[in-house]
Amino acid sequence: MGTEDPAVRTRGLSKRFGKNVALSRLDLTVAPGTICGFLGPNGAGKTTAIKLLAGLYRPSAGTVEVFGRDVTRARDTVQASIGYLPGDFTGYADQTGRRFLRLVADLRGGVDETFVAELAQRLELDLDRRIGTLSRGNRQKVGIVQAFMNRAPLLLLDEPTSGLDPLMQREFRRLLVEARDRGQTVLLSSHVLSEVAEVADDVAILREGRLLDLRSMAELRSGVTRRVDLSFGDHVPAARIRQVPGVRNLSVHGLTAQVDLAGPVGELLGAVLPDGLVDVRTHETGLADVFLGYYTKERTDAHDLPQSPVGPAPDPARLG
Numbered sequence: 001m002g003t004e005d006p007a008v009r010t011r012g013l014s015k016r017f018g019k020n021v022a023l024s025r026l027d028l029t030v031a032p033g034t035i036c037g038f039l040g041p042n043g044a045g046k047t048t049a050i051k052l053l054a055g056l057y058r059p060s061a062g063t064v065e066v067f068g069r070d071v072t073r074a075r076d077t078v079q080a081s082i083g084y085l086p087g088d089f090t091g092y093a094d095q096t097g098r099r100f101l102r103l104v105a106d107l108r109g110g111v112d113e114t115f116v117a118e119l120a121q122r123l124e125l126d127l128d129r130r131i132g133t134l135s136r137g138n139r140q141k142v143g144i145v146q147a148f149m150n151r152a153p154l155l156l157l158d159e160p161t162s163g164l165d166p167l168m169q170r171e172f173r174r175l176l177v178e179a180r181d182r183g184q185t186v187l188l189s190s191h192v193l194s195e196v197a198e199v200a201d202d203v204a205i206l207r208e209g210r211l212l213d214l215r216s217m218a219e220l221r222s223g224v225t226r227r228v229d230l231s232f233g234d235h236v237p238a239a240r241i242r243q244v245p246g247v248r249n250l251s252v253h254g255l256t257a258q259v260d261l262a263g264p265v266g267e268l269l270g271a272v273l274p275d276g277l278v279d280v281r282t283h284e285t286g287l288a289d290v291f292l293g294y295y296t297k298e299r300t301d302a303h304d305l306p307q308s309p310v311g312p313a314p315d316p317a318r319l320g
């Protein structure tokens with residue numbers, strides 16, 4: 001385990017279940033001390049990828065390394081460096097949260113009881129109730145505590161906020177950021193764009209077992225466009241509008257022009273003011289639309305991805 005090693009590196013990582021290809025040629029690198037979000041529709045391969053990283057599945061092809069160690073060959077060592085929250089965490093129904101966590105802590109070692117108590121308190125989790133009597137969200141909190149409690153260098157979290165109410169989701173995001181600030185690496189899967197957008201440094205987007213895109217959140221944000229409606233007094237200067245840098249998808253409805261605009265609105269307004277501009281309305285299309293673009297495109301071949309909703313086409317070298 002060298003200091004230069006990425007926290008996660010997969011090369012050509014594939015997993016088949018019979019004829020069903022759950023994950024196809026995933027090349028993914030996650031830098032230490034970062035939060036990487038896995039997004040993608042149902043059946044995209046997120047859980048499969050996380051289980052491969054956790055050493056719970058053997059790859060059908062390709063390699064998977066955690067901190068430079070091959071997960072298949074050094075499974076026990078790798079698992080000792082991972083805090084894992086499965087997507088279907090249940091715990092043991094007849095045990096209290098406290099007893100369950102103690103059992104897991106005894107198996108793992110290196111668990112700080114004070115930290116367990118702090119986590120439970122911050123998540124408002126009653127550790128003295130039997131897990132089987134807890135609501136789904138409260139049971140999920142037990143799973144979160146067991147994943148976080150030994151401050152593992154790598155946290156693999158499969159849909160960690162499912163069942164949590166909004167206040168708890170916020171507290172959970174704080175825990176994530178604190179973990180990263182301590183130098184831990186986090187990989188989390190989610191359907192909830194907003195939770196990923198708030199905390200992730202990078203986002204990997206999967207669909208149908210393939211990596212469609214891997215980008216930094218900063219890059220995704222910079223590509224967000226807005227929709228602008230421009231209304232005119234007697235004619236729409238369509239040709240002039242089209243020439244403004246950053247303008248795309250012009251459509252004209254009566255005396256109103258609608259465009260998608262990347263970048264500031266000033267230049268567009270300056271260009272059309274002399275043409276009798278009477279009204280302007282802008283709408284953030286926002287990150288949600290950017291991601292929905294990935295979800296709804298018909299193509300699955302990353303190399304032929306249509307106009308990426310975030311601007312430049314993805315770099316094929318980074319795609320699986």
Ligand SMILES: Nc1ncnc2c1ncn2[C@@H]1O[C@H](COP(=O)(O)OP(=O)(O)OP(=O)(O)O)[C@@H](O)[C@H]1O
Binds near residue numbers: 023041042046048049
């Ligand atoms: N044990 C299994 N046996 C057969 N097929 C499987 C198995 N596990 C996963 N698959 C298939 O692999 C594909 C990817 O599933 P996976 O659970 O990894 O997706 P996901 O992105 O986590 O989905 P979701 O968002 O619905 O949880 C799906 O087509 C699924 O049916």
